[in-house]
Amino acid sequence: MTAASGLAAENPARASADWVAELKDAGLAALAATLLALPLMGFQTYDVGGGALGVRTRFDWVAVAAAAVFAGRLMLRICHRLTPRRESRSDGILASLAASTSRLAMQATLAGLVFAVALPFLPFSSRYLTDLGTTVLIYVMLGWGLNVVVGLAGLLDLGYVAFYAVGAYTFALLARDLGLTFWEALPFSGLIAAGFGVVLGFPVLRLRGDYLAIVTLGFGEIIRIVLLNWSPVTGGPNGISDIPRPSFFGLPFARSAPEGCTTFHQFFGIEFAPDQRVVFLYFVILALALVTNLFTLRLRKLPIGRAWEALREDEVACRALGINPTNVKLSAFGIGAMLGGFAGCLFATRQGFISPESFTFTESATILAIVVLGGAGSQIGVVLAAILLVSLPELGRTFAEFRMLLFGAAMVAIMAWRPRGLLAHRDPSLRLAAHSKQGLSP
Amino acid sequence: MAYFLQQLINGLTLGSIYGLIAIGYTMVYGIIGMINFAHGEIYMIGAFISIIALLVLGLAGVTCVPLALALVLLTTMFFTSIYGWAVERVAYRPLRGSPRLAPLISAIGTSIFLLNYVQILQGARGKPMPPLIQGGFTLYESGGFSVRLSYLQLLIILVTLALMAGFTTVIATTSLGRAQRACEQDIGMAALLGVDVDRVISTTFMMGAALAAVAGLMVTLYYGVVDFFIGFLAGVKAFTAAVLGGIGSLPGAMLGGILIGLIEAFWSGYFTVEYKDVSVFAVLILVLVFRPTGLLGRPELEKV
Numbered sequence: 071m072t073a074a075s076g077l078a079a080e081n082p083a084r085a086s087a088d089w090v091a092e093l094k095d096a097g098l099a100a101l102a103a104t105l106l107a108l109p110l111m112g113f114q115t116y117d118v119g120g121g122a123l124g125v126r127t128r129f130d131w132v133a134v135a136a137a138a139v140f141a142g143r144l145m146l147r148i149c150h151r152l153t154p155r156r157e158s159r160s161d162g163i164l165a166s167l168a169a170s171t172s173r174l175a176m177q178a179t180l181a182g183l184v185f186a187v188a189l190p191f192l193p194f195s196s197r198y199l200t201d202l203g204t205t206v207l208i209y210v211m212l213g214w215g216l217n218v219v220v221g222l223a224g225l226l227d228l229g230y231v232a233f234y235a236v237g238a239y240t241f242a243l244l245a246r247d248l249g250l251t252f253w254e255a256l257p258f259s260g261l262i263a264a265g266f267g268v269v270l271g272f273p274v275l276r277l278r279g280d281y282l283a284i285v286t287l288g289f290g291e292i293i294r295i296v297l298l299n300w301s302p303v304t305g306g307p308n309g310i311s312d313i314p315r316p317s318f319f320g321l322p323f324a325r326s327a328p329e330g331c332t333t334f335h336q337f338f339g340i341e342f343a344p345d346q347r348v349v350f351l352y353f354v355i356l357a358l359a360l361v362t363n364l365f366t367l368r369l370r371k372l373p374i375g376r377a378w379e380a381l382r383e384d385e386v387a388c389r390a391l392g393i394n395p396t397n398v399k400l401s402a403f404g405i406g407a408m409l410g411g412f413a414g415c416l417f418a419t420r421q422g423f424i425s426p427e428s429f430t431f432t433e434s435a436t437i438l439a440i441v442v443l444g445g446a447g448s449q450i451g452v453v454l455a456a457i458l459l460v461s462l463p464e465l466g467r468t469f470a471e472f473r474m475l476l477f478g479a480a481m482v483a484i485m486a487w488r489p490r491g492l493l494a495h496r497d498p499s500l501r502l503a504a505h506s507k508q509g510l511s512p
Numbered sequence: 513m514a515y516f517l518q519q520l521i522n523g524l525t526l527g528s529i530y531g532l533i534a535i536g537y538t539m540v541y542g543i544i545g546m547i548n549f550a551h552g553e554i555y556m557i558g559a560f561i562s563i564i565a566l567l568v569l570g571l572a573g574v575t576c577v578p579l580a581l582a583l584v585l586l587t588t589m590f591f592t593s594i595y596g597w598a599v600e601r602v603a604y605r606p607l608r609g610s611p612r613l614a615p616l617i618s619a620i621g622t623s624i625f626l627l628n629y630v631q632i633l634q635g636a637r638g639k640p641m642p643p644l645i646q647g648g649f650t651l652y653e654s655g656g657f658s659v660r661l662s663y664l665q666l667l668i669i670l671v672t673l674a675l676m677a678g679f680t681t682v683i684a685t686t687s688l689g690r691a692q693r694a695c696e697q698d699i700g701m702a703a704l705l706g707v708d709v710d711r712v713i714s715t716t717f718m719m720g721a722a723l724a725a726v727a728g729l730m731v732t733l734y735y736g737v738v739d740f741f742i743g744f745l746a747g748v749k750a751f752t753a754a755v756l757g758g759i760g761s762l763p764g765a766m767l768g769g770i771l772i773g774l775i776e777a778f779w780s781g782y783f784t785v786e787y788k789d790v791s792v793f794a795v796l797i798l799v800l801v802f803r804p805t806g807l808l809g810r811p812e813l814e815k816v
Contacts, residue, residue, distance in 0.1 A: 110629070276804065435624065
């Protein structure tokens with residue numbers, strides 16, 4: 071690329087030939103866009119009443135689409151030509167963020183943590199922002215949970231939402247039928263989800279790669295279909311409502327206390343505000359997310375975590391070294407599922423209402439996208455990607471119907487830009503002391 | 513008995529449609545070793561293009577049904593294959609040589625994009641289509657229950673068989689087919705020997721999309737209603753069919769499709785309709801656990 075542009079500068083005839091080639095390339099792209107847009111954009115079907123369809127034309131849209139593609143393609147090629155490929159500044163920053171031991175990463179983590187703690191009390195923060203923060207944190211937890219399965223153990227799971235659903239429904243059912251509170255049900259949500267993880271893990275032990283992906287996708291759908299159709303227990307499509315909210319060490323958040331109970335605001339002698347519950351929930355989720363992070367970071371340093379990473383790199387070598395792949399894979403599925411179950415429980419208590427609608431394949435795809443876009447295996451990457459993917463559609467609420475369209479396009483664009491994820495860097499989890507010194511001084 | 517026969521006919525029809533979609537999965541998987549996650553959406557787009565083409569032809573005054581169907585078939589295959597080409601160009605080609613997860617994510621992104629693209633442009637409501645081909649044979653009658661094979665079902669099964677025969681010939685005899693088989697065996701070696709690998713992969717995506725378009729047209733005619741959400745389930749089921757038959761094998765995809773169609777028809781006929789999708793997923797899991805190579809597939813050698 072660099073050599074070509076250098077030559078082009080010296081030789082004007084060659085340069086003009088290059089420009090013709092660029093125009094031709096953009097023209098071809100525009101032609102393809104026209105052919106793509108013609109049937110679906112150029113003609114629109116509409117109801118004419120009585121169950122019949124009419125069709126109207128919108129050729130101006132096709133022309134706009136073709137022109138946009140022509141201009142976009144040309145711009146892209148010109149940009150490529152003017153800036154020869156080199157390590158850009160953002161690459162350097164991202165790489166240094168990715169190395170968890172670097173100073174920048176430490177500072178960024180600290181700053182992020184301070185910001186996360188202070189978020190509900192900042193002058194510009196609102197109930198909406200705290201709510202958005204809660205959503206992001208739930209996805210961060212889900213991302214970290216799936217990161218154990220995909221990033222560390224290298225098992226591609228497209229049905230992760232199943233465990234999220236199991237956690238949420240476990241809490242909802244325990245609360246409805248046995249009257250358990252949030253704090254009592256939380257461990258059960260995790261345990262039952264982990265149980266599901268192990269049970270679903272068994273049949274897929276021999277599978278790898280895309281086969282594993284499609285089977286786990288099948289599991290996710292089976293769970294959703296069962297939730298949808300097993301109406302006597304799960305409420306079917308209507309879901310379960312009136313899920314209890316968490317209490318502050320037994321002090322509920324309510325304007326007026328129920329019989330024989332003090333509320334949070336009475337106990338502390340402060341004015342009641344509906345925001346208190348939202349802020350409290352935010353901190354509960356923040357705390358649990360931090361625990362999750364510590365937990366997975368520690369796991370990585372335990373033999374089991376090392377076994378996961380070894381298995382990801384080479385299963386055959388693992389077996390030769392005496393690692394039992396069955397146990398290693400099942401533990402990854404189980405622990406990943408448990409974290410998903412916790413997140414599900416939090417989701418249920420936050421929403422107060424759950425239905426199978428919330429646990430579709432798109433949700434699984436979003437969580438997987440968070441892990442892969444973040445750079446599989448990177449904890450900070452998951453946070454960045456979760457913020458990006460969750461707030462992108464939220465910001466896009468102004469053009470409500472286009473937000474999922476943009477979401478899909480963003481997934482493609484980010485993958486094309488950084489195929490290894492935003493923070494693609496693998497710290498070796500173990501180094502020989504002598505070698506590390508040699509390795510650091512080139 | 514009569515009920516059984518009727519379900520058999522329904523299952524064969526449904527299975528032909530799944531088989532046509534499954535061929536797209538199996539060919540792409542055979543060559544680049546990846547699931548084309550957007551293939552279900554391509555099939556949905558095929559169904560929409562066919563409904564639009566039918567309406568436009570109706571406005572243009574083509575009233576002869578066979579002529580209209582032939583024209584719709586050709587336009588749908590043409591435009592849908594361009595969508596197949598675009599999916600490869602945008603989601604797969606820039607990521608060739610990247611880690612395996614990257615193309616998977618970009619394909620899922622493409623799939624979400626296409627789903628919403630069609631929903632925004634054509635609306636979320638189901639699109640009804642009056643039946644074009646009516647009538648059929650009564651094969652068998654007993655106790656007030658008659659087994660019927662409609663002309664449409666016959667047409668679907670015959671077109672599927674014809675397309676299967678045609679594609680098998682293309683793969684077996686033409687130079688394109690030879691290039692495809694070469695890429696399937698060893699893509700790097702094929703490139704060294706002068707096969708234009710990019711072009712072969714593009715053509716494969718286009719062929720798969722064209723077959724999915726035929727399936728889309730048939731589903732439009734068969735069910736008489738199309739919405740933007742049909743792609744996901746049909747895609748997963750067709751992939752199941754491809755795995756069941758042995759991925760990479762063309763006759764396997766067809767066989768798998770027909771088996772999946774039959775399982776679904778009999779399950780809905782004799783058990784519960786609500787859980788018919790569960791039956792298909794259960795079959796997928798059982799096949800992968802007990803016979804990962806599928807019915808007609810070759811065992812995959814593990815290289816160390």
